[in-house]
Amino acid sequence: MTDSDIALMAHLMRRAGFGASRDELERLAAKGYDTVVEELFAPGDSRHMPDDVIQRYHADVHDHRFIGASTAYWLYRMITTTRPMEEKIALFWHGIFATGYAKTNSSKNQVAQIDMFRRCGAGRFDTLLVELSKDPTMIIWLDNNENHKGAINENYGRELLELFSMGIGNYTEQDIKECSRAFTGWTLGNAEYMAARAAKDSIHPYSRIGWHFAYRDYDHDDGEKTFLGESGRFNGEDIIEIICRQESTARFVARHLYDFFVADEAPVPQWSYTPPVDPEAIRTLVDAYFDSDHNIGAMLKVMFLSDFFKEARFKHVKCPAEMVVGTLRMSGSVTRPTWDIIEPVNLMGYMGQTLLNPPSVEGWHEGTEWINSGSLVDRVNFASKEMSDPEHPGVRSIIDRLAAQDGGAFTPERLVDSCLDIMGPMTVSEDTRGSLVEYASRLGDTDLKDHRRGDEAEQRVGELLGLIAATPEYQLA
Numbered sequence: 022m023t024d025s026d027i028a029l030m031a032h033l034m035r036r037a038g039f040g041a042s043r044d045e046l047e048r049l050a051a052k053g054y055d056t057v058v059e060e061l062f063a064p065g066d067s068r069h070m071p072d073d074v075i076q077r078y079h080a081d082v083h084d085h086r087f088i089g090a091s092t093a094y095w096l097y098r099m100i101t102t103t104r105p106m107e108e109k110i111a112l113f114w115h116g117i118f119a120t121g122y123a124k125t126n127s128s129k130n131q132v133a134q135i136d137m138f139r140r141c142g143a144g145r146f147d148t149l150l151v152e153l154s155k156d157p158t159m160i161i162w163l164d165n166n167e168n169h170k171g172a173i174n175e176n177y178g179r180e181l182l183e184l185f186s187m188g189i190g191n192y193t194e195q196d197i198k199e200c201s202r203a204f205t206g207w208t209l210g211n212a213e214y215m216a217a218r219a220a221k222d223s224i225h226p227y228s229r230i231g232w233h234f235a236y237r238d239y240d241h242d243d244g245e246k247t248f249l250g251e252s253g254r255f256n257g258e259d260i261i262e263i264i265c266r267q268e269s270t271a272r273f274v275a276r277h278l279y280d281f282f283v284a285d286e287a288p289v290p291q292w293s294y295t296p297p298v299d300p301e302a303i304r305t306l307v308d309a310y311f312d313s314d315h316n317i318g319a320m321l322k323v324m325f326l327s328d329f330f331k332e333a334r335f336k337h338v339k340c341p342a343e344m345v346v347g348t349l350r351m352s353g354s355v356t357r358p359t360w361d362i363i364e365p366v367n368l369m370g371y372m373g374q375t376l377l378n379p380p381s382v383e384g385w386h387e388g389t390e391w392i393n394s395g396s397l398v399d400r401v402n403f404a405s406k407e408m409s410d411p412e413h414p415g416v417r418s419i420i421d422r423l424a425a426q427d428g429g430a431f432t433p434e435r436l437v438d439s440c441l442d443i444m445g446p447m448t449v450s451e452d453t454r455g456s457l458v459e460y461a462s463r464l465g466d467t468d469l470k471d472h473r474r475g476d477e478a479e480q481r482v483g484e485l486l487g488l489i490a491a492t493p494e495y496q497l498a
Contacts, residue, residue: 022050028446029054032334033325035498036282037061038105039347042415043422043443058325062143062318067104070097070358078358084129091128092369092376093362095135099346100355110142110317111135112342113281115376118153118185119384120162122377129231130158131377143318146274146310147265150186154257157209157232163382166208170242173201180382182264189293191269192249199246203260206241210234265315268307275306278320283329284336285388302329335448335497338391341372343498344400348490351444352407353415368403372396392496401491408444409487411479419443420469420482429469433461440485449494457492461485 027043030050034041041049049057075097076082081090099108115135122128134156141149153159154177160166163177178201182192210233246255249263264270276297280286283302287295297303305327306320313319324330339347345365349355355362369376373396379385392400410416423429423439431439437457441447449457461467464481472478489495 022047024446026050026054028334029331030057031445032331033057034105035347036109036330036337037321037325038109039099039343039350040498042351042418044418055326058322061106061325062322065104067098067102067107069102070100075358085132086128088122088128088131088375088377089363089366091132092366094132095376096346096362096366097355097358099342100349106143107139111138112340113277114138114142114149116281116340116379116384116387117277118159119379119382120158121379121381125158125161127158127161127232128377130161133231134158135377143321144316146270146315146317147261149317150181150261150265151258153185154181154204154207154261155234157234160207160209160234161232165204168201168205168207170205170240173198173205173242175201177201177204184289184382186264186273187267187269188273191267196248199248199255200260202242202244202246203248203255204257206237206239207257208235208237208240271307271310271315272303274310274317275303275320278306278317278324279303280387281337282321282324284333285338288386288388288390289383299329302327305329335494337498338388339496339498340385340387340391341369341374341396341400342376344372344496345369345403347498348404348407351415352410352413353418354407354410354413356414365403368399371399397496400496404490404495405487408490409483411475411483416483416486419486420472420479423482424469424472429472431467431469433458433464433466436461436467436482436485440482440489444486444489447489447494449492453492453494457485457488460488 027046027050030046031041033054034046034049052060072082072094075094079090079093081087082094085091085094095108099105099112102108115138118138120131120134122131125131137152137156141152154165159177163180164174165177168174168177175197179197182197182200183189241256243254243256245252248255248260249267251263253259255263273292276286276292277289279297279299279302280289284298286292286298306324309320309323310316345368349365373391373393374385407413408416411420419440422443423431423436426439437454441449441454441457461481467478467481469478469482
């Protein structure tokens with residue numbers, strides 16, 4: 022395999038996952054790029070850290086009562102899974118179909134929603150929207166439990182069209198009303214919990230019980246409706262079928278996929294008057310949407326195999342979850358459940374992304390908006406600390422790989438280039454490389470031939486890896 026094969030595979034794994042070690046990249050590159058793309062969507066065991074092991078050390082995860090425990094649970098899974106695409110697609114939809122603990126007060130149901138994204142997130146968009154509409158967390162988040170025959174609540178109907186499928190400018194206010202009518206009767210089966218909570222009565226011993234969906238035909242408006250130019254006695258499934266046939270829906274989904282997996286776009290609220298970065302790429306994805314009967318996985322395969330994807334390297338600012346998970350996977354520091362997991366959970370929040378609790382129904386504004394003076398300090402300090410510790414298994418693996426190269430003797434320039442290669446391969450500016458070489462030169466040549474655990478040579482390499490993790494280029498995927 023060539024260096025370009027490794028670099029391309031690294032690009033794929035940064036976008037379809039959270040990055041990969043050099044050993045993983047070499048194993049994957051030996052299979053061939055096209056084969057790996059197919060395997061990303063093949064069913065299989067994720068072999069993530071088992072739930073019972075996590076629960077043995079984290080009693081708070083047993084029933085997912087509180088957001089911190091549930092976020093830690095998801096973080097463990099993202100760090101340890103062998104199928105990172107499942108977690109990446111769940112993260113993608115979590116940012117679009119944003120529901121938050123601040124209102125739902127039930128992380129148990131949010132964890133169930135994330136699992137639904139894993140199951141349905143790469144399938145037909147129609148199926149995903151139906152499951153979303155039945156999801157108890159979404160029902161509470163956008164008040165569809167308050168959407169009744171003869172007294173509609175437009176919250177879910179409006180956001181389904183504006184933020185979840187078509188985008189502003191592709192429907193009318195009357196379409197919102199008719200859509201909302203179609204979703205009357207879609208509610209919670211155990212709504213007595215909500216009544217008790219509203220009355221501030223005790224619900225002991227049930228606490229934060231797991232809600233489930235119920236369809237109440239007596240509360241459904243079965244009358245004639247006209248939606249997007251079509252008329253009938255539509256129910257929610259009919260509305261979703263009509264939505265998914267629209268060109269505007271295909272373009273909206275395509276642009277979201279491009280924004281998350283290829284290159285940062287303008288913020289979503291600007292899309293109605295700001296053209297895509299790459300209109301031809303969007304057209305390709307729209308065609309894939311219709312050719313595959315609205316299948317998200319098929320769109321992603323077309324994307325990953327395209328030239329526009331392969332050429333878009335380091336064009337995406339890592340969100341805090343990508344930053345934290347990717348760094349922890351590279352350092353290898355998470356090998357078993359410990360309370361240390363709370364620190365990265367909190368740090369993601371300080372960086373601007375509290376998983377399971379987005380700031381609004383719009384989710385997070387991404388791209389360069391992730392970076393400000395406060396969040397950048399947290400990102401740099403976290404990554405640098407993780408990658409500078411030779412006791413972390415992933416860092417030790419890098420040191421051992423360096424020691425095996427040409428006798429383990431390095432000039433400052435060669436050490437910098439070798440570390441950049443193993444950590445990416447990373448492409449950095451001349452200024453960045455110059456600063457790294459200047460730092461390495463202060464200590465002269467480095468000899469890892471007979472290195473011993475924790476000796477000066479290992480510390481030098483660890484410090485250099487930490488500096489690389491502090492570079493502007495490390496913030497990009």
